[in-house]
Amino acid sequence: MEQPDVDLDESDAFYIETDLDGIITYVNDTFVKMSGFSRNELIGENLNIVHHPYMPQWAFEDLWKTVKGGHPWQGIIKNRTKSSAQYWVRATVSPVMRSGQVVGYLSLWQKPSRLEISEAEKLYRMAEAPRPPFSIQRWFSNLNLQTKLQIMIQPALLIVGVLATFRLPDLAGCEFGTSYQFVNHSCT
Numbered sequence: 001m002e003q004p005d006v007d008l009d010e011s012d013a014f015y016i017e018t019d020l021d022g023i024i025t026y027v028n029d030t031f032v033k034m035s036g037f038s039r040n041e042l043i044g045e046n047l048n049i050v051h052h053p054y055m056p057q058w059a060f061e062d063l064w065k066t067v068k069g070g071h072p073w074q075g076i077i078k079n080r081t082k083s084s085a086q087y088w089v090r091a092t093v094s095p096v097m098r099s100g101q102v103v104g105y106l107s108l109w110q111k112p113s114r115l116e117i118s119e120a121e122k123l124y125r126m127a128e129a130p131r132p133p134f135s136i137q138r139w140f141s142n143l144n145l146q147t148k149l150q151i152m153i154q155p156a157l158l159i160v161g162v163l164a165t166f167r168l169p170d171l172a173g174c175e176f177g178t179s180y181q182f183v184n185h186s187c188t
Contacts, residue, residue, distance in 0.1 A: 005085035006034065014089065014109035020102065022047045031109070036082030047107075052078040052086055056124050067095050067105055069142065076112050076120035088117045 014031035018024055024042050032039050035050060042049070051060075055078055066073040072094040080086050089109035095102040112120075140148065 006081060006087035008034070008087055008089070008111040010111055012111060014107075016047065016107040016109070017096075018047055018105045018107070020104060022105075024049075025104065034081070034087075036085075041082075050079045050081070052080045054078050054086075054124065056126075059124065063093060067093050068102065070095050070097065070102055071141070076116050077109075078120075078124075088112050088120070090116060 012030055012034065013028075014034065015026075015028040016024060016031060017026035024045055024047055027035075027039060027042050032042065035042065037049070059075065059077070063073045063075065072092060074090070074092045076088060077091045078086060078088050088111075090112040092108045094106050096104040096106055140151075143151070
């Protein structure tokens with residue numbers, strides 16, 4: 001396993017905010033110090049400025065697809081400092097929602113375990129993204145809200161439709177306490 005040039009401290013937490021295009025709008029002091037860039041060099045730049053070229057494109061495609069869909073993403077990412085020293089982070093990227101719309105992204109980066117780094121290295125050596133087995137939960141979570149509502153409401157509408165085809169007799173003529181005879185359609 002290739003060792004990172006920068007060994008992050010267990011307590012390091014890097015906080016980054018970006019706009020919808022991945023342009024950095026905020027970074028915390030811990031990230032500025034570790035990255036080797038000044039705050040002014042980072043703000044207004046695409047977050048790709050710190051991504052290591054080792055990272056496969058499909059990993060970032062998965063990240064962007066997930067967060068643009070309004071869902072958080074978590075994974076292990078290899079980055080580099082201004083001096084090209086490399087380091088790995090466990091990244092959690094979450095969309096920022098306002099009035100139901102994604103308006104930006106928050107990233108929290110922390111030190112991953114050696115096992116997480118080793119597994120990520122194996123995964124990133126693959127030419128293509130691995131295909132996970134089919135999951136109804138994953139399929140359903142990727143649907144938009146309108147489709148989800150249609151899927152959930154249609155069975156209820158089907159039941160109502162089936163019940164409506166069986167006409168119930170007019171019981172309005174029967175007095176309370178009497179029973180209705182279905183055979184000859186009369187009250188007794």
